[in-house]
Amino acid sequence: MKKLILPLLLVCSFTNMFAQMHKCYTDNATGVYQNNNVNYRNIQKQNELIVQNWIAANKSSLKTMGGIITIPVVFHVVYKNATQNIADSNIFRQLTELNECYRKQNSNFSQTRPVFDSIGADVQIEFCLAQFDPNGNPTQGITRTSAPSSAAFDPLFNMDKVKSSATDGVDPWPTDQYLNIWVCDMSFFGVPFVLGYATFPGSDPALDGVVIQYDFIGHQNNGTSNNLGKTTVHEVGHWLGMRHIWGDGQQSSPLCDSTDYVDDTPNADTASQQTCMIKNSCSNESPFWSNAGIDPPDMIENYMDYSYDACMTMFTYGQKARMLGFLNTIRSGLITSPAGCNPIGLDEHKKNSTLLSVFPNPANTNVTLNLIKEGSYSVRLTDVLGKELKVLNVIEKKASIDLSSFPSGVIFYSISENGHVLESGKLIKCD
Numbered sequence: 001m002k003k004l005i006l007p008l009l010l011v012c013s014f015t016n017m018f019a020q021m022h023k024c025y026t027d028n029a030t031g032v033y034q035n036n037n038v039n040y041r042n043i044q045k046q047n048e049l050i051v052q053n054w055i056a057a058n059k060s061s062l063k064t065m066g067g068i069i070t071i072p073v074v075f076h077v078v079y080k081n082a083t084q085n086i087a088d089s090n091i092f093r094q095l096t097e098l099n100e101c102y103r104k105q106n107s108n109f110s111q112t113r114p115v116f117d118s119i120g121a122d123v124q125i126e127f128c129l130a131q132f133d134p135n136g137n138p139t140q141g142i143t144r145t146s147a148p149s150s151a152a153f154d155p156l157f158n159m160d161k162v163k164s165s166a167t168d169g170v171d172p173w174p175t176d177q178y179l180n181i182w183v184c185d186m187s188f189f190g191v192p193f194v195l196g197y198a199t200f201p202g203s204d205p206a207l208d209g210v211v212i213q214y215d216f217i218g219h220q221n222n223g224t225s226n227n228l229g230k231t232t233v234h235e236v237g238h239w240l241g242m243r244h245i246w247g248d249g250q251q252s253s254p255l256c257d258s259t260d261y262v263d264d265t266p267n268a269d270t271a272s273q274q275t276c277m278i279k280n281s282c283s284n285e286s287p288f289w290s291n292a293g294i295d296p297p298d299m300i301e302n303y304m305d306y307s308y309d310a311c312m313t314m315f316t317y318g319q320k321a322r323m324l325g326f327l328n329t330i331r332s333g334l335i336t337s338p339a340g341c342n343p344i345g346l347d348e349h350k351k352n353s354t355l356l357s358v359f360p361n362p363a364n365t366n367v368t369l370n371l372i373k374e375g376s377y378s379v380r381l382t383d384v385l386g387k388e389l390k391v392l393n394v395i396e397k398k399a400s401i402d403l404s405s406f407p408s409g410v411i412f413y414s415i416s417e418n419g420h421v422l423e424s425g426k427l428i429k430c431d
């Protein structure tokens, strides 16, 4: 009899392990990376310190900073059949979703509860399809690879098959210059198993990026309440260094002592279990809340929770600081990436705009304006009193402006063509 019990237990735990559909597999993936690399934890600890120092040094200027950082993206679609070879339009819709959420232009932001709506941040990060491949040749920023004979995902023996051509996947494009998003089927024995997972900054460059189940890219009819493209918004959040809002690690024990390293996201004892159910699982809160005498509810609106896509509306200023911290340190190669930005795939609003990014901002010497297309532009800089500081003509897609002779403080810029102002904004000149 005893002999029978053990195999039965094994079978049951195996079935339980795989019966559950994982909204996000990032923690499981991180566990695998920790097992495979003894230095993984130390590298993450060092990176955490670097980012915390960056945030401490830049905290005061973050709320008023102008400018947008644009991240070039390549989607690698690896498919077994025509259904999995999703349309360009799904990818374009995903790009729009990313841009709306990271720029706080999502139409559902208005449903954010009043206790949180003043800390919803425009993260000032945008995403575009890469314009140049690693060899400098023009690209659409999408690769398509047929791999009919092998499963793209094997959680037991090789989770990251899709990331290597040696295992019927696609090698990443240089991970310091591109955000690689692999799109494939991660069902297991035909059952939906994982919607997405990501690597944290500082991971193995051969594996760095995001993997998304093919029918969760953009707005597709996938038969779930996670059908509005928020899976990718969430996973890119991990890729930019964010933890789950409940801080991971406590696995539903109501200790409320885990942290996501962000002060303005309330503590939570566990994930919101994919519903929009209002709850307040922790009453011990960070000084951000306790100093104001507020015990906020769990922030089910946050993209880094597990709520249904339709419940998610926001990132906080604290999360923005964290993401910009990683982008300006561990992931700084993205900011100067030669990958360019493809106007294909940007929504109409973006297509009609002129300016892609202003960087760095704040700046003390040179600032670069990245424009969507070549033209005949006039860039005018003025101080806060409207006094003209400089006018320059720009015909290329990039303009570098030397600020070193200007006084520190706010400088306004406007970009015009044929006398019409196309874009305007402000720069911060530092000492």
Ligand SMILES: [Ca+2]
Binding pocket: 245, 259, 260, 261, 262, 263, 264, 265, 266, 267
């Ligand atoms: Ca928090």
Ligand SMILES: [Ca+2]
Binding pocket: 266, 267, 280, 281, 282, 283, 284, 285, 295, 296, 297, 298
């Ligand atoms: Ca609370």
Ligand SMILES: [Zn+2]
Binding pocket: 024, 025, 026, 234, 235, 238, 244
């Ligand atoms: Zn996650």
